[in-house]
Amino acid sequence: MIQFTAMPQEDPCDPAQFRAQVRHFCEHDLPARVRAKVNANLFLEKEDYLAFLHALVPRGWVAGHWPREWGGRGWTPLQRFIFEEESAACGAPWLIPFGVSYVGPVIYTFGSAWQKERFLPPILASTEWWAQGYSEPGAGSDLAALRTRALRDGDDYVVNGSKIWTSYVQWADWIFVLARTSEESRRQQGISFLLVDMKSPGVTIRPIRTMDGCHHVNEVFFDDVRVPARNLVGEEGGGWTYAKFLLNNERVIAAETGRSMRQLAHLQALVDSEPARADAAEFRARIAGLRLKLHALRAYCLKAARRMDPAQPAGVDASVMKVRGSELQQAIAEAAVDWLGARGAVYDPEWVHADMPCAPVGPAHGPGLVREYLHGRAATIYGGSNEIQRNIIAKAELGL
Ligand SMILES: Cc1cc2nc3c(=O)[nH]c(=O)nc-3n(C[C@H](O)[C@H](O)[C@H](O)COP(=O)(O)OP(=O)(O)OC[C@H]3O[C@@H](n4cnc5c(N)ncnc54)[C@H](O)[C@@H]3O)c2cc1C
Numbered sequence: 001m002i003q004f005t006a007m008p009q010e011d012p013c014d015p016a017q018f019r020a021q022v023r024h025f026c027e028h029d030l031p032a033r034v035r036a037k038v039n040a041n042l043f044l045e046k047e048d049y050l051a052f053l054h055a056l057v058p059r060g061w062v063a064g065h066w067p068r069e070w071g072g073r074g075w076t077p078l079q080r081f082i083f084e085e086e087s088a089a090c091g092a093p094w095l096i097p098f099g100v101s102y103v104g105p106v107i108y109t110f111g112s113a114w115q116k117e118r119f120l121p122p123i124l125a126s127t128e129w130w131a132q133g134y135s136e137p138g139a140g141s142d143l144a145a146l147r148t149r150a151l152r153d154g155d156d157y158v159v160n161g162s163k164i165w166t167s168y169v170q171w172a173d174w175i176f177v178l179a180r181t182s183e184e185s186r187r188q189q190g191i192s193f194l195l196v197d198m199k200s201p202g203v204t205i206r207p208i209r210t211m212d213g214c215h216h217v218n219e220v221f222f223d224d225v226r227v228p229a230r231n232l233v234g235e236e237g238g239g240w241t242y243a244k245f246l247l248n249n250e251r252v253i254a255a256e257t258g259r260s261m262r263q264l265a266h267l268q269a270l271v272d273s274e275p276a277r278a279d280a281a282e283f284r285a286r287i288a289g290l291r292l293k294l295h296a297l298r299a300y301c302l303k304a305a306r307r308m309d310p311a312q313p314a315g316v317d318a319s320v321m322k323v324r325g326s327e328l329q330q331a332i333a334e335a336a337v338d339w340l341g342a343r344g345a346v347y348d349p350e351w352v353h354a355d356m357p358c359a360p361v362g363p364a365h366g367p368g369l370v371r372e373y374l375h376g377r378a379a380t381i382y383g384g385s386n387e388i389q390r391n392i393i394a395k396a397e398l399g400l
Pocket of ligand 1: 132133135139140141142164165166384391
């Protein structure tokens with residue numbers, strides 16, 4: 001049985017006190033260089049994410065929402081929401097979820113004793129990077145159509161197939177993969193959940209540049225990759241259950257209200273900096289409308305977080321937060337590029353790969369706003385597309 005280091009004291013349950021602690025952390029312990037890059041919407045490198053994660057480790061905040069038994073802080077859903085909102089609002093990077101929010105809970109809920117001992121401590125310490133190998137060409141929304149195969153051969157599985165849109169796998173040590181271990185009449189059966197070492201012979205990556213010109217996503221190919229059978233999570237053929245458990249966790253974190261708060265404050269500052277512009281009043285009205293939507297979404301999230309049971313799936317609340325949150329992010333980014341106008345028309349990805357904004361053409365903040373707008377188009381696709389979320393809401397709430 002692994003012994004996790006007990007963290008010194010509880011985090012405050014009082015929302016205002018906890019929020020103040022998170023803000024204090026971001027202002028004092030988050031490296032200023034990273035915060036500046038986030039605030040300028042620049043592309044973050046692995047070292048930027050790691051600087052944030054390593055600042056969180058001593059407080060146990062990397063996995064605050066994990067049960068104490070597994071080295072977490074036992075946060076309530078409300079504490080988790082406050083942490084994620086406030087840190088993002090203050091300029092902290094996205095807490096990359098593949099290890100800590102996705103595969104970690106799958107391992108401590110369904111994994112073997114060996115898997116818990118091997119994989120949980122490096123996730124808590126942020127010393128191993130994970131990627132998510134779910135989607136395939138032809139299997140995104142319809143995930144059960146996946147065709148990657150894992151055939152048992154002695155003490156190993158031999159994996160063949162490919163994954164696509166795999167975020168940040170270029171930095172990953174491990175990838176969790178859904179693979180078909182048998183052909184069943186129901187497509188959801190016969191899928192297994194495997195933990196694959198990225199250093200295994202036969203794993204290759206091909207980068208995909210998204211329309212912001214940056215390298216977020218990839219194709220991953222598995223050619224006769226041998227994966228030890230002890231890396232199978234739970235039962236062979238039972239992977240669909242674990243996959244769905246993970247997807248539920250994925251959507252809970254999708255409202256991104258903190259990020260929208262930061263972007264909206266930035267837009268407000270830009271408009272205030274040019275009060276004499278003929279369209280300033282129009283933009284102020286547009287910001288007011290966006291702010292109302294953000295208030296409504298935050299009220300919904302806070303209410304949902306208060307009624308959520310961390311041991312139960314978030315259900316339709318998660319779908320509502322995903323749809324409203326992603327559409328709001330896009331609307332704010334669109335307003336920002338509208339404000340930039342022709343000044344944002346020239347964009348070079350090189351300009352968002354620096355430590356500080358540097359645009360030979362146009363205002364210094366321009367490239368970051370354009371990048372945010374371009375990459376933000378993906379927010380209504382990843383984490384389960386918004387059309388699929390609307391189907392879930394229609395079925396659950398309207399009985400359609
Ligand atoms: C930036 C980015 C990062 C990603 N990162 C990862 C990752 O790390 N790991 C991973 O496994 N995957 C990742 N994905 C993949 C993502 O989960 C899929 O793109 C998503 O599930 C949609 O699947 P698809 O792209 O195959 O589109 P499709 O499923 O082919 O859908 C195409 C369009 O049809 C619509 N549609 C499909 N079915 C229905 C339906 N039944 N009713 C109504 N409309 C429907 C969709 O909403 C969409 O608009 C990422 C995607 C993006 C864009």
